[in-house]
Amino acid sequence: MPELCGYTGTVLRVDLTTGKVSKEPTAKYIDFIGGLGLGWKVMWDEVPAKVKPFDPENRIIFGVGPLTGTYAPTSGRTVVISKSPQTWPVEQTTRGSFGGHWGPELKFAGYDSLIIQGKAKKPVYILIRDDQVEIRDASHLWGKDTYEAQKIMRQESGDERTKTLAIGPCGENLTRIGAIVSDTGNVNGQGGFGSVMGSKNLKGIAVRGTKGVKVAKTEEEVKDLIWYIRSLACDHQSVIPAYKEGAKASRWKAGPGVKWTGGDKVVEIGEIGPTELNKSGLRAHAGMVYAEGRLKDTHVKNQGCFGCIVNCFSFQRVPGMKRYGVPETGAMNCVQFWYVPKNGGKEATFLGKQLVDMLGINCWEIRHLLALVEWLYESKKMTEEELGLPMKNHFEGDGIEFVTAFCHAIAEKKGIGKYLAEGVPRAAEKLGVLDDILRGDAGPKVKYCAHGMGDHYNPQAYSVVTGLNWMMDNRDPNRHDQNGLVHWSGLPFETVQQVAKALYGSEKAVDPVGKLTPYHPAKGRYARFIDLHGVIKDSLTTCDWVFPVQTSPLKERNYVGDTSLEAKLFSAITGKETSEEELMKMAERCWNLHRAITVREWGTKDLRNKHDKLADWYFIYPKDKEPFTPGGRLDRQDYEVAKEDYYKQSGWDPKTGVPTRAKLEELGLKDVADELEKLELLP
Amino acid sequence: MAEKLVGDKTPEESTGFELILNAIKNPITRRRFLQGSALTVVAIAGADFLAGCGRKKEPQPVNGIMPAKGMVVADETLCGSCRRCELVCSYSHNGAPWPALARLTVDRKRAEYAMSTGLFKPETCHQCEDPACVKACPTGAAHVAAKGEFGDTYARVIDPEKCVGCRSCERACPFHMVVFNEQAKKSLKCDLCGGDPRCVKECPASALTFVPFAKKA
Structure with missing residues (x-):
């Protein structure tokens, strides 16, 4: 096989049991693209079914791919793959990811991914400086919050450019929902992989890389492609500014009078046109989107990950936070704004963000744990005393006392936190309310969905496309393609339908939010497109909030984007001419x-x-709301039809949903078919 | 009293972005000063920056050294730390995305700022009037670009043919803006891309501006 550019050619492996550091060729994994695909290949080859998430035999893989660290837009992401303690009822292999600057640095140090196995005898951290890899004592870091631990690791590395990630007490204490935190806001929450690191006595990983990435083409040769992508790509497909009529949901918040007011100087943003590509990073304003705008005025500026063109994060400065024992600054987005007390202000919301990121708690799960606790209290299943949490402060007060007690209880497994730290379904099981959550009236309130994780883009609002993504994945799928198109884009629904028709063959691929229609094969095609493009972006690695680019802000293109951009980037960077179909085929293999x-x-x-x-x-x-009426419940029969068609479109056995031998062999996975047959698991 | 530039704000009260916008929108005289960053005070001489306004003057040597045409100035209130400037700088000059060789750096102070004020921004070459790098170079590799090369920018540049990798320029630079390519054993610095800096074009946050120096009054 000829050497491909974009890859460093080397995968790094650290065995914490033996202290052995080894390097192996990437070639072994090249059919699986990199990043996520590489991680799954390692899990298939090395982690048998009987291995539990906290066993030393479990692997945790920090995956980067051929695009990571390159000039490709949004090349800053890292994917984490491991057997997850959070998934339920079966602890299954799944994925998480985070942005920032850590993944590119791993690439610059010379590695196409990092595989960690075993368990250290005492707390350690890994320090990678180009070719030099050390396992260092971390007993002085154990128990420290993620911000402090990262600062110390950086200092000890002797280089202020060292990139760091760390776990907090939540991961150390072997909850099932420990997060991995890089800088102040780039977090892998879902999966509980911070706890997997904790089980290996691994506090953090610091990386400094000084090399370049070898790419196939010159800057001059790829310039046009990059600017073409920049002319189409937007945060969450948000292609119409939010101030335009009907486009309220759009995250393109720049518009008349919009300012950033959290810093010492007020920054006037104002309107930004679709072709002002040197201002694409000023369009977002996460402070305006979340927590009912509580943190709008404290938005200092937008922050982006490595190689970003969107800068979706809000860097916040909330004066006075030091009195609650947390720094007054930090970067945040999306559900880091999880805590919104009934009568509280911005301080409790920002405190909630700082606490989950400093203690290293999965902030998506804690949002659902809060719903669980609210339900237990309001339905009088448990009193304030039994919960041991200041519920009145949450419901009637400023929320400060509550959010502090709540986060610490979970991260330190104290009181009710002992149960909550197990995640919603296991906590509900232990508290004897699982049935209420799964099929009782607690369901719509707590919103547990599947695979041990809480609802994320409710399939009752976002159609069977989202439902299929949820069912086929091993976690909250967290793909923003369909909701990006129908909700965040800001496009009128008729235009959304035209885009869907152009891409998925029928306008029936999409439903308006909350107004579902029965299954149509275009919905299955769309769901498969999302699953496969999801694999592509997590394997390359690029950002879910930008790719695949289904829409564009350009009216002259009828707002249609270009879904072949990842393939074009892959071709330009690796030097191997690859079509979208070919890349989709590789993704299908993964x-x-x-x-x-x-x-x-x-x-x-x-x-x-x-x-x-x-x-x-x-x-x-x-x-009281029939299926296919606005806001109606889902229809079981419709879901069965949808599943069966998804299986058929995928070449899987329609009765069981398991890949057939023919499909596996077509994808070059004969060994996988053989193994499944040996285990009597092949249809 | 300082002249009001943006609304009723003085230059000191305004952000760099406002000033830049203002500068683009309104012709200004060369006596006005742009405070583009905490470190640097750069005088604006209408000419190129102000597209068609003001009168272009032939630059004159200062103590025998031609001043550079200008420098790249960063606005910390806009920079999102995406480091696309580092990417395009290293890619266009070294043929590979290679931030460690970029002639400007967000990265050096990025983590520190990410954990404090958030005011990360690219540190850029000052194209000093009295260039320490040029003076320190024992071989003449670091030199002031002549008329006719590098787009008549008089940028302070390093000739790789003459560079012997002694790193004297790197030690001499008060702003630590010379980088060293360990592989090639050559020092590297900002050459203003011949007057049209790629970093400025690349920035998705409009945080970078190429600002011409003024002729001193």
Whole structure:
């Protein structure tokens, strides 16, 4: 095989049990693209079904791909793959990811990914400086928050440019929802992989790389492609500014009178036109989007990850926070704004952000844990005393006392936190309310969805496309393609339909938010497109909030984007001319391997009825709203039709949802088919 | 009293972005000063920056050294730390995305700022009037670009043919803006891309501006 550019050619492996550091050729993994695909290949090859998440035999892979660290827009992401302690009922292999600057630095140090295995005897951190890799004592860091631990690691590395990630007490204490935090806001929450690091006594990883990435073309040769991408790509497909009529949801917040007021100097942003590409990084304003705008005025500026053109993060400065024991600055976005007390102000929301990131708690899960606690209290299942949390401060007060107690209880597994630290379904099980959550009236309030994780873009609002993504994945799919198109784009629905028709063959691929229509094969095509493009972006690695580019702000293109951009970038950087179809085929290989891992871990052929399902409450509530009426409950029969068609379109056995031998062999996975057959798991 | 530039704000009260916008929108005289960053006070001489306004004057040597045409100035209130400037700088000059060789750096102070004020921004070459790098160079590799080369910018540049990798320029630079390519054993610095800096074009946050120096009054 000829050497491909974009890759460093070397994968780094650290065994914490033996202290052995080894390097192996990337060539072994090249059919699986890199990043996520590489991680799944390692999991298939090395982690049998019987291995538990906290066993030393579990692997945790920090994956980067051929585009990471390059001139490709949004080349800053790192994907994390491991067997997850958070997933439920089966602890299954899944993925997480984070942005920032860590992944590119790993690439600059010379590595196409980092595989960690074993368990250190005492707390350690890994320090990578180009070719030099050390396992260092971390006993002085254990117990420290992630901000402090990262500062110390950086100082000890002797280079202020060292990139760091760390776990906090939540990961150290072996909860199931420990996060991995890089800088102040780039976090891998879902999966509980911070706890996997904790189980390995691994406090953090510091990387400094001084090399370049070899690429196939010159800057002059790729310039046009990059600017073409920049002319189309927007945060969450938000292609119409929010101030335009009907485009309120759009995250393109720049517009008349918009300012950044959190810094010492007020920055006037104002309107930004679609062709003002030197201002694409000024369009977002996360402070305006979340927590009912509580943190709008404290927005200092936008922050982006390495190579970004969108800068979606809000760098915040909330004066006076030091009195609550947290820094007054930090970067945040999305559900880091999770805490919104009923009567509180911005301080409690910002305190909630600082606490989850400093203690290293998965902020998506804690949002649902809060809903669980609210339900327990309001339905009088548990009193304030039994919960041991200042509930009145949450419901009636400023929320400061509550959010502090709540976060610490979970991260330190104190009181009710002992249960909550297990995640929603396991906590509910131990508290004897699992049935209420899954199919009772707690369902619509707590919003547990599947795979141990809470609802994210409710399939009752975002159609069976989202439902299929949820069922086929091993976690909250967290793909922003469909909701980006129908919700965040700001486009009128008729235009959304035209885009969908151009890309997925029928306008029936999309439904308006909350107004669902019955299954149509274009919905299955769309769901498969999202799953496969998801694999592509996490393997290359690029950002989910930008790719695939389905829409564009350009009216002259009828707002249609270009979904072949990842393939064009892959070709330009690796030097291997690859079409979108060919890249999709590689992604399909990875996606089938993932499915095979899932079959093996579940130990059953019947994924269709055991694994591929949402919590029952989606089909029961709201009781008074029939399926396919606005805001209606889901229709079971429709879901069965959808699943079966997804399997058929995928070349999987329609009865079980397991890949067939023919499909696996077509994808070059004969060894996988053989292994499944040996385990009597092949259809 | 300082002249009001943006609304009713003085230059000291305004952000660099406002000033830049203002400068683009309104012709200004060369006596006005742009405070583009905490470190640097750069005088604006209408000419090129102000597209068609003001009168272009032939620069004159200062103590025998031609001043550079200008420098790249960064606005910390806009920079999102994406480091695309580092990417395009190293890619266009060294043929590979290689931030460690970029002639400007967000990265050096990025983590520190990310954990404090958030005011990260690219540190850039000052194209000093009295260039320490040029003076320190024992071989003449570091020199002031002559008329006719580098777009008549008189940028302080390093000739790789003459560079022997002694790193004297790197030690001499008070702003630590000379980088060293360990592989090639050559020192590297900002050459203003011949008057049209790629970093400025690349920035998705409009945080970088090429600002011409003024002729001193």
